[in-house]
Amino acid sequence: MVDLNVKIHDLDLKNPVMTASGTSGFAEELTDFYDVGQLGGLLLKGTTLKNRDGNAYPRMAETASGMLNAVGLQNKGVDYFIENIYPRIKDYNTPLIVNVNGSTVEEYIAVTEKVNELDKIPAIELNISCPNVKEGGMSFGISCPSAEAVTREVRRVYDKTLIVKLSPNVTDITEIAKAVEGQGADSVSLVNTFLGMSIDSEKRIPLLSTVTGGLSGPAIKPIALRMVWQVYNAVKIPVIGMGGIMNAADAIEFMLAGATAVQVGTAIFKNPFIPLQIIEGIKEYLERHKIQSASELTGCLQM
Amino acid sequence: MVDLNVKIHDLDLKNPVMTASGTSGFAEELTDFYDVGQLGGLLLKGTTLKNRDGNAYPRMAETASGMLNAVGLQNKGVDYFIENIYPRIKDYNTPLIVNVNGSTVEEYIAVTEKVNELDKIPAIELNISCPNVKEGGMSFGISCPSAEAVTREVRRVYDKTLIVKLSPNVTDITEIAKAVEGQGADSVSLVNTFLGMSIDSEKRIPLLSTVTGGLSGPAIKPIALRMVWQVYNAVKIPVIGMGGIMNAADAIEFMLAGATAVQVGTAIFKNPFIPLQIIEGIKEYLERHKIQSASELTGCLQM
């Protein structure tokens, strides 16, 4: 019997496979297909202090082995979440992690303080990397001082597991990772989407209402994997890897590169069962290679 | 009759389609298939001052809609080029552009000075963005001061068309573009490859001898297109766009985003005729849309 457990700071995951924020709604949608209690963890849709309508339609464009999105953090705000959604989902048997967003440090703090009160939310993921909002979002995650500031302030008010989600749209992601580690982040997750663009050549218009959007899917996997490997070699806190994971081999690659756990995003749109298939695939891999525990995979790339 | 001519500073191109450096050898290989005189221009393989063996095998890995390479600027040095290759290719009826590389500013200058002497080389492309060499290469292209320094020094010794090739592995590509424009670059070309990585999950080893390599192909197109659009809006010099162009629609998208001309790279590996097909496709597009000249496409994205 192989051991699939992994640990992200204080957070015990029954297996290393979580679903990524913005790709698994508020968990309920996935329960239409299966029991989400099988997942290692579930990242809820990005949440802000107040209601956000998100960006105008069209919000997505297909690209080669990937897609662009410009959702722009549509959500009803943290209070609505706490009052209306949380009670319905809190007893799902998997760690539910709130993806915290804000246009200002104060907003990040306000959302965090509210979420801190929720018994069944064992961790937050601080999203300083959303490329689809005009204010805040990615702007916090692409410079060390701002990444440090928001992490420091949120750390002050949050006592459970604090994951900071990094943007790949930077020259050196290890600097940002070290900066947030220095301010008390318990873990970093990477990568968020790459800023991209699509054009309809016949109509000569951008395909997204916002012109640019976030690229995700297998197309970005080689870059995401490189970043996870770099960050793993630069920080001591656990790394959560993501970006184009479609199957167990992809997930294992991220773990070999240094990820303690992974998140599956866009793949869910193709098939919501993929996270479960990946859990099975990792188990089968460990058995076949006679490796006792999933946690042994982390960083064990042979050079 | 539509007019396919475009102009990059002093350089007249009979059409906007060039082949990218490192993907069309030293032109001769393509002549096995067709007359390269049909091309708008041809970027020769990256050239350094001295012979370089490049990196060890394996140097490439296939990825979703793309590939990683770690060639590492294998070439016999600029003197060998001048003595042995240049005489054989100089009369091809298309602008041949030397892709100039160096580990130090002095090397860039030395190569440039030698190439400056060659009558039939109307332009150089300064490669400050190669991710596959330990020294120099991309390190020049990811910070403004170093990008400025190398551009300034090369500009001093070069009096023909100077194109600077930008790295996409940066937080803000417009800053670098503006920096090299400020030092006298006549044009910028973008993007070079993205730093990526691939792993063999079964063997638990990196697939490239160098661990990381450069990602190219359709996978990167949305990001490249976004960067071309940003740079077009930030500088006044002509922009040459590339990154995953596989067909005429792709090329037109880059032109609409702001490119005056495009380069076709990885697509050539799939089919060396693709650049010619793109030229035909642009012609057909202009006729169908009743647009008189290819140059009218540049930046005419409707917002």
Added chain:
Amino acid sequence: MSRKFVEEFKVVKNIALNSSNFLIKLLSKKALPQIAPGQFVNVEVENSKEIFLRRPFSVFEVDYTQNTMSLIVKILGRGSKKLTEIEEGDTINIVYPLGKSFSYPEKEDKVLLIGGGSGVAPMLFLAKETGLVKENVDIILGARSKEEHIDVSDYAKYGNLHYTTEDGSLGEKGFVTHHSIFEQINNYSKIYACGPDAMMKAVAKIAQTEGIFCEVSLENLMACGFGVCLCCIEPTQKGNLCICTEGPVFNIKELKW
């Protein structure tokens, strides 16, 4: 929320209805769940380098005794083209059943069903299911020309069939909203429509002006089809709603048209 599945269906029929529309009949290994007109499925397009995401198609017919479900696929781009090349015996992977259906009319209703382009499938499914006598059901189908219309004579038993074509080659000339039926539009208590945006908006405008109940089925671009991506939104009186879970069928009152 309702139970959804990801399943490999076997293609038991794939026939061209005309040069651009294909009927694809799919066999399930297990008993099909209830599927109502307006609901849709999200289809994986295999063997195509260019297609990354699934493609949504309305359900056209369901046979619970045979466990078959049919789609009408109109060739629009690369994905739909590839799908129509599928061979009998092949399998296709489907996420289903998705979205909310049309509301069913009441016994006393007189209804007008309007379908254009790829919107024909859900309209014909609905025609079959209204539960009304034929006299109370009018169906207008619009297309550019006679060649683009498919043969729907089987549906004459469910309602009175009317056609429009832009070139006048079948039925009345013009768009669906130019059809003479619209001169007595107040005869109808309910209008249902599915088709190109412009067509639905024209229909909605008339229904709105005349104060007639009207449901339309939207076809926004989708990434997931089951409510997790928030890409398929439509601005409504209640804010941006996902058409894949809160639609694709909307009462025009809910929309901001």
Added chain:
Amino acid sequence: MSRKFVEEFKVVKNIALNSSNFLIKLLSKKALPQIAPGQFVNVEVENSKEIFLRRPFSVFEVDYTQNTMSLIVKILGRGSKKLTEIEEGDTINIVYPLGKSFSYPEKEDKVLLIGGGSGVAPMLFLAKETGLVKENVDIILGARSKEEHIDVSDYAKYGNLHYTTEDGSLGEKGFVTHHSIFEQINNYSKIYACGPDAMMKAVAKIAQTEGIFCEVSLENLMACGFGVCLCCIEPTQKGNLCICTEGPVFNIKELKW
């Protein structure tokens, strides 16, 4: 440099030679250029989401009168698998002819041809073309087991066939270099080999020690196949050379083995 083409060939035959090897025969619309043993083609794998680049395969047979060319495709991964699923009548897009061929032996030579795995195709092509009498040609083919050998009895007219299998189920047991023929290796003036790296290196070592002329055909990973990408290099006495243009056939003296 020599003239190269990109062409759509029609698949006229695709038959399984055993569970993992397929013979694919391709018809050209125009007269084929000269193609010699050791040269290869680069094949586009259509309809596969996962395959981006072409896949190289040695030419196995050429028929200039019929304008056909055959390949032997061994299933290794996803691309080769997909290729073997191609149907007669389909077309495949090919870049060809690529690389340099084996040198032809002289009349007085006694040659040993050694093929393993996917290296069988060029060896059999060469066997046919040596121009030598059968007595002067020995062919050893190696595989893991009898099942993995393909039927090459047709080639008995070109040379004496020998087999090795790792499990002893056909011919001598062991690797090709364990074959008893190697006890009289000095009978041969030329050795030609194509197969897995380890096999070719073992052969090369013996040839080197004994001072026998030896050519091997390498199978490095390729991106372009015609010399522009510099990905397929092999370290040689002349530095890193592209095997797609300077090879795939090399005299072992040129290599750094």
